Amino acid sequence: MTLSPGKKREKIDRLSELAARDDERGVSLWQEAFRRLRGNPAAIVGAIILAIFVLVAVIGPFLVPYAPTDTIGIREGLIKPGVIPGPDGDHWFGYDHQGRDEFSRMIVGARQTLLVGVVSTLIGLAVGALIGGISGAAAGLGGRWGRWIDTTLMRFVDMLLAMPSLLLAVSIAALLGASLTTVMIAVGVVSVPVFARLLRGSMISQANSDYVLAATSLGVKKSKIALTHVVPNSLAPVIVQATLTLATAIIEAAALSFLGLGNPDTAVPEWGVMLADAQQYLGIRPSLAIYPAVAIIITALGFTLLGEAMREALDPKLRK
């Protein structure tokens, strides 16, 4: 599930605002934020969860006891309709419905899950930043054309924002046909409007800030101001938002799988697909659903904790 537009707007506004304020005390925004992050237990917990997750995703596949596609249980005749054996000494989490080692699949699945989350967030970020950037620049440059471009783009973004995100994702998945790329694009597109509004908002408030006025009056070129001042200073809220979007992207991918539009490629396991597949076997082996569900919840929690903590750390209103 994605965050609701309400939450999106609230965050977007807050983040845009904070980006506009520059360091008042001489310490850079980032240094200050990092200092405050270290003191926040939620941030530390989030960071630890993510560190473990990334570690598992990167080296896990090399360490698993069984190949995640090896249908051991079926070859050995252990899997029958209505029978899925539970854990034993060799198979710590038992078998999945196709007789594969569940533990190995969970470990290998971390990589694919991370991949889906990261790539779809990057897609959302790239497209959103492009739209938001153009729109913000156009608004900043002003003039009739600038305003027209800005309004048109923002109208479009608002329409995207108004569409129920899951139905938007479903229709994109239907348009492109089922594949891993489709899932990434469908989940990514949903976050486009958020990033677009965010970047535009912070660029506009940057453009109106005193230092840009000062630079302009000193005769610095507009394009140089945009590249060296406005864009870098607008990035902080975008990075925070990306962290938060990663969490929702993973959950959204799981929802797509539940609706049967997930990645159909069975060679590489992914938690969302595993959770959706396991619904059928809730009656006979609920643990098959519980492992991926808990893994998804914990990972999403990690991203959310860290993201929220970063937001708080960067929020000038709370800097007291």
Added chain:
Amino acid sequence: MFRFIVRRLLQLIPTLFGLSLLLFIWLRRLPGGPETAILGERGTPEMRAAIRHNMGLDEPILVQYGRFVRRMIKLDLGTSTSTKRAVTTEFIERFPGTVELTITAMVIAIGVGIPLGYLAARRRGRFLDHASVGGSLIGICIPVFFLGYVLKAIFSENLHWFPSSGRQDPTLGATRVTNFFVLDGLMTREWDAAADALWHLVLPAIALASIPLAIIVRITRASVLEVLNEDFVRTAEAKGLTERTVRGRHVLRNAMLPVATSIGLLAGGLLSGAVLTETVFAFSGIGAFVAEAIGQRDYPVLMGFILIIAVVYVLVNLLVDLSYSFIDPRVRVR
């Protein structure tokens, strides 16, 4: 205020035209058409071509769009290709379910979320604060469909407290008036039918409320914290007003502005959750119906739905803007 409302409503017309043209082209670009969905494995290429022809799908897209607009002006949204019933009839029968469900979910989210967020802020740093912040984080992170299954497994399958599916016990044979089952029960004095419909709403509404509840708790908490630091609260306390008055008249009221904004916008986002909740709880509503319509390439249903969503979105936002002026007298709409 009147002119404001009229202007906002007039803005709808160009939006709807633009949106419908875009959608029309977008939908027709989806690979495959309704004919395959209709015929299933029995279809042959010749049969599919015959159906495409019958439905006018082999004509130029602008001709098709022209027909669509002519019908839309008459408020006729056409016939669903998958159910063969008028789209407007489908909506009249299925929208009320979703509305009932989302309203109940919002009542739960607001009724629990605002007090909880407020208490968390008042007891900042204590157990209740940590518990509600932690709980709301988990509420955002748990996949809705999984929560639905878990709720059913506990409260329907094992405890038998709540029904696990549908909107009402069909053996009651309740009378239908508006298709809002609770309302129908009241209108016809079929009290048992109304109570039963309400009973069926509990589990799906809780599942659907999980995310908005979590968001409302956090926004309320943050907003109350901010207000508590404001000078006027300190002034009010200093001048010796009772805590009750300070809380009620000053803190809560001022903290409600951002909460109201988010509630208005949350209502739109609820539809995403409704797709999943309705599927899991076999709840007859528009969300699951539309998700299925995408798979069936049911163009008329999809067009009608998205246009209605656009209208609802504009209306909800209009209401939210209007509600500002009631909560905060400083805001005056023009």
Added chain:
Amino acid sequence: MRAPRPKVAIAAVAVAALAVAGCAESNRDDNSGGSKKDTLVFGVAGDPKVLDPSFASDGESLRVARQVFETLVRPEEGGTKVTPGLAESWTPDAAGTTWTFKLRSGVKFHDGTDFNAEAVCVNFNRWYNAKGLMQSPDVTAYWQDVMGGFAANENADLPPSLFKSCAAKDATTVDLSFTRVSSKIPAALMLPSFSIHSPKALQEFDASNVGGTSEDIKYPSYATEHPTGTGPFKFKAWDVANKTLTLERNEDYAGPKAKLKTLIFKTISDENARKQALRSGDIQGYDLVGPADVEPLKGEGFNVLTRPAFNVLYLAINQKGNPKLADLKVRQAIAYALNRQQLVDSKLPPGAKVADNFMPDTVEGWNGDVTKYTYDPAKAKALLAEAGASNLTLRFHYPTEVTRPYMPNPKDIFELLSADLKAVGITVEAIPLKWSPDYLNATTSGNKHDIHFLGWTGDYGDAYNFIGTFFDRPKDEWGFTNQALFDQFKDADSTADIAARTEKYKALNKSVMDFLPGVPISHSPPAIVFGKDVTGVKASPLTDERYASAEFK
């Protein structure tokens, strides 16, 4: 506005509630207080599409039709054999083109009118004389499947009609004439699409007026609100807002009356949700039980009924796809490579069997003496090497988002089959597509598909309905033209003598398995479940369950 807001809100709600209370009429029957034990709520996977079975081809519409309507002949309960329905007996003439049906007397339609020979002719003429949109293949799918065309075909692609005329000789005798001999008659007449409707109701509710503009077909009110037949249940209400359809007992039914007073079909599309609804008592039975749930539900004491398998799942091979596939040796290699027994044991419901023919053994014409391709990976490798296809790459299509009675879990089946193919050195390129429309489009047209799986559930007990549907003409699904085989089909279908015809079908099954256009994989018995205290229903291979005999213990 000095009153605290919550109180104002509560008062407002109370006032509103009082204001609406009683402002509409309750039209509820007062006899709803009776024992709940005569009402069965049954969970189904989808809403019916239309209540007039003449226009239906989806299982849920037909399920309703089977309770409300009757046909001239009907399958025996729990089987596929043709037994008396509204007709007591039937005989063909010497040429085999005119069939005389002797009808039951004393049967009344739900609207009180009499069932007789005249009514039968009204129905057949209604279908035969279809015009305009009623000739669309999605409207009269089964008529076109069985009879081909109409009195006046409006589309040049339609074949001439098999049906010729209907003559009522007296009140209980009717002659149906056909243009040629066909093995489909009389078995096809037990399809619910050939249900006999009340002529009065047909006229009153304008049943043949399938209207509207070309792009939105509008069905007459008969098809959505007034189905009127002779069956043990009468249609009462279709509550789309609650996804339920209610039938009530026909108190004037000619045969043994239904034991249930009320029968309700409730749509629960999610399989897991159906199971949870059964367990929590919302429903007292459901259809399309997942294979994994059969044993657990039995263990909990539910009445799980297994339908005799009347379907086939096959791996189709497209000879116009990869050119190597036109080589019989390569096709044989694929057949030997598949460990079908393992698939059946681990993934299909209890009672499933490996298929040797493209039709189940309950259909006349099944042949146990065909070439069998028992799992033998070594032989598969050898055959591939012989054919010079050792590094074969195949595009393997499989469907997503679907369960069919013959393939409860396509993704799982794909994984096992593709592992088998990989084991003999074939490179598999997985192409998952959404069942509808992408998968069906891709596998039944064009030639971008090499192998895929698909299946078929029989409509009635006739060999042609299985193998004829697949192989009686060139089809894009298989990509071959084998005129000898096509001629063999034509010959078998037009043989009037049943014994001779059965022999010809046996020979056909042998030819097919030697030619090996694809590999039949399995016949799996779909399950249906009823509550712990519900008895009396017999599972039918044709999904023709009769809820009239259901009762609570």
